[in-house]
Amino acid sequence: MSGTSPGLTPPADAKQPARHADAPAPGELLGAHYDQCFGCGGDQPHGLHLAARAGEGVSITAEFTVRPEHQGAPGLAHGGVLATALDETLGSLNWLLRTIAVTGRLETDFVRPVPVGTTLHLAAEVTAVAGRKIYSTATGRIGAPDGPVAVRADALFIEVKVDHFIDHGREEEIRAAMEDPDQIRRARAFEVNP
């Protein structure tokens, strides 16, 4: 059962999430926030190439097709890869809040095995916000948005300053991202999550 951990239960004074006025319109693809991101980066040959789309309110849908390089057991997706797809989808929600945040806790239920070649349809939403803490939940379904549930997760993201990345990231990647002449790409590399 997901969502049972005390660390994932919003406090009584938690608020409803507020979609930022500049959030992408419902239906709009978010695009990769960082081209080397293992979750969504187009230039990351080993990555998931997950494509996320803004939904209504503070919600996201995303798709990820399991490739042979994502296997754990023969012909099946690795559980850690599926957790990554959930983490990436949940992390994308913070772009709709325009809040810089990192995953503090991610609890995952693996409900059904996911064969190679499957397209996983993910849906995620922020359920509550309390100070720096952002509570969210996600589901991954096999083959279609209304397909059988394969994975579920509840998460707590913690708001951080941009310094979190600058202070902790390896210098060569930080420098390259900061020197990106594309202003929007430069902002997204840091402002969502590298």
Ligand SMILES: CCCCCCCC(=O)SCCNC(=O)CCNC(=O)[C@H](O)C(C)(C)COP(=O)(O)OP(=O)(O)OC[C@H]1O[C@@H](n2cnc3c(N)ncnc32)[C@H](O)[C@@H]1OP(=O)(O)O
């Ligand atoms: C499009 C973007 C997609 C991106 C998807 C990918 C997202 C990621 O994977 S991010 C990478 C993975 N995550 C990380 O590397 C984070 C590593 N951890 C850290 O840097 C720190 O522990 C950090 C920033 C989360 C929290 O540290 P810090 O800023 O000192 O906050 P801290 O004071 O400890 O905690 C703040 C609050 O959160 C709570 N909290 C922190 N961690 C947890 C946790 N694991 N479980 C439950 N509660 C927690 C604390 O109890 C505290 O609550 P309260 O305010 O009620 O006292």
